[in-house]
């Protein structure tokens with residue numbers, strides 16, 4: 523028997539064995555940079571929910587940074603001549619996060635949404651009344667700077683501390699063209715204690 527009769531099978535298949543499998547299109551492994559992009563996106567998503575979910579409470583308007591109109595107009599400088607600059611500064615921050623979505627960073631309000639705070643006698647008048655509005659909310663027809671309004675202002679007493687309410691009140695009373703005095707933590711505590719069993723929002727008649 524010669525070599526010609528009996529082909530060398532090992533030699534013949536050498537080439538086939540050496541070849542790699544044909545890659546299948548669309549099954550390539552994910553590139554490392556793309557994995558990194560997903561990690562960053564997921565981390566950002568987690569941060570975003572933590573920052574802006576407002577605990578999924580529809581009563582709270584913590585969505586302010588999403589409202590482009592608000593973003594484009596930062597709160598104006600408060601008139602801090604009366605001192606307590608740090609508290610007013612903290613109040614400005616709180617205002618941006620909790621009130622500006624409705625009352626606007628300019629304090630001018632938004633037709634159909636919320637009345638103005640700038641130039642409002644509700645803000646610069648008796649601080650006790652303003653404190654009650656912020657702690658428990660306000661509903662029904664009111665008049666602000668000569669204009670009739672009929673909406674519902676949410677209550678903040680459950681989600682804001684006395685110090686936070688005092689800060690935000692001090693801010694709105696001194697910001698824009700407003701030039702009233704600041705409100706102290708003790709003032710707010712007094713009002714909160716005096717109306718401890720109040721849970722419904724106030725109406726203009728009650729105040």
Ligand code: HEC
Nearest residue numbers: 583621624636637638642644660661662671672673674675
């Ligand atoms: C969901 C929208 C909304 C948010 C958020 C909101 N308000 Fe109001 N606010 C209103 C509406 C609506 C009224 C008018 C209520 C009425 O017509 O009885 C009002 C009324 C007021 C008033 C009395 C009227 C005036 O214009 O002076 C004050 C003071 C006030 N809000 C302060 C605040 C402060 C401080 C915050 C943040 C802690 C805040 N509001 C957050 C909607 C809102």
